[in-house]
Amino acid sequence: MKNKLKQRLKVKSMQIGFTLLGLNAFACGKSSKSDKQDSQASVANANLIFDESLSTSLTADIGKDLNSLRTWYNDKNVDSINNLKKILNLNEISGPILESWFYDRIQYVISYKTNVKFSYAYAVDRELVNFDIKLRSSPNIVAANLSAGLIEQVKDKTVEDRDAVFLHINGLKKQLLSAHKGVMMIGAGYEIDHEEAKKIPIVNSIRHIAAMLHEARHSDGNVKSKTLGMSHVQCPASKGEELEGQYACDNSWNGPYNVGAYVSEGLAAQCSAGCTENEKLILSFVILDLKSRILVENKAANYWDATPEKSLPTLGIDGFTTFEN
Numbered sequence: 001m002k003n004k005l006k007q008r009l010k011v012k013s014m015q016i017g018f019t020l021l022g023l024n025a026f027a028c029g030k031s032s033k034s035d036k037q038d039s040q041a042s043v044a045n046a047n048l049i050f051d052e053s054l055s056t057s058l059t060a061d062i063g064k065d066l067n068s069l070r071t072w073y074n075d076k077n078v079d080s081i082n083n084l085k086k087i088l089n090l091n092e093i094s095g096p097i098l099e100s101w102f103y104d105r106i107q108y109v110i111s112y113k114t115n116v117k118f119s120y121a122y123a124v125d126r127e128l129v130n131f132d133i134k135l136r137s138s139p140n141i142v143a144a145n146l147s148a149g150l151i152e153q154v155k156d157k158t159v160e161d162r163d164a165v166f167l168h169i170n171g172l173k174k175q176l177l178s179a180h181k182g183v184m185m186i187g188a189g190y191e192i193d194h195e196e197a198k199k200i201p202i203v204n205s206i207r208h209i210a211a212m213l214h215e216a217r218h219s220d221g222n223v224k225s226k227t228l229g230m231s232h233v234q235c236p237a238s239k240g241e242e243l244e245g246q247y248a249c250d251n252s253w254n255g256p257y258n259v260g261a262y263v264s265e266g267l268a269a270q271c272s273a274g275c276t277e278n279e280k281l282i283l284s285f286v287i288l289d290l291k292s293r294i295l296v297e298n299k300a301a302n303y304w305d306a307t308p309e310k311s312l313p314t315l316g317i318d319g320f321t322t323f324e325n
Helices: 002-008 035-047 056-071 078-088 095-103 147-155 188-197 202-217 256-274 277-292
Strands: 019-022 106-111 115-122 127-134 141-145 164-169 172-175 182-186 247-249 321-324
Touching (some): 056 188, 106 202, 141 202
Parallel strands (some): 127 321
Antiparallel strands (some): 141 182
16 A cells, blocks of 8 residues: 555656647737626636636636627638538537537636646545646747646556546635546736736737637547547648647647637638738738648548547545645
8 A cells, every 4th residue: 555655646747748729929909898798708707617816807808708709700701611610520600609619628727827736536545646737838828728638647547547636726626527628727828918908909819719719629539549639749840940849730630720720710700890901910820820730631531539538437535535745
């Protein structure tokens, strides 16, 4: 038992495999603020659990960004809509459908500024081992999804016979049953936009929405098909010095970058009247950058299996002995 516990207390040295999305921070014109937007922010709060370390104003901006999906309109670009239908395996595309698609995959929102605590549970020995993940974020990271890496650590019985993983949030321990209903980190890029702009600009809002739906895609996939997390691959030299060797490209046509690209295209119509020509140009560059990271053609063989991993069983932990890492 002592040797087993000693091994478990080494958990902090393990690499939790999660994917970061980097997008350059662009400046653009400001969107108008309204009472309607403020009321919509509360809808996101009802669907998401925000870590208390995130400021109220920042969580309100996240809510406004997500709820602006309801204004989706892209009926003129039939090809774009059909591509997104196929990528997401949806029969229809609309704002409420995309909003629901996101909330099916993300439940917890945390800040990169805090050391987030988790616990692995071992049912046979009735033990919990707490450990911290020291998050980090560069200014170009808008968001990141931690879910798939944590679930994979429980599913992989070749390392340890773990039975569950719990997120410590707002004084509670919440079991992560699958990568769906997962954990998203808000990065420095989102916060920089918030602090500098105060009112989220239209183009930045579109970028944020695309980034968050990109991250939601990382909650898809499964162990059997080796697609859990819909992970990125290293970019080849042809993508330039900044991207070469970075895990910032996709080998799948239905991966996170294409999700972000086609969502951005669909929301670009919001800029038709409310943005300057320079802002429209910036948005077009954002979309081109996202699409440039796709390394494969639009063929059936290049669609990864996005079927979600089967949920773990619920585990009660009353009476478990807790060990601090």
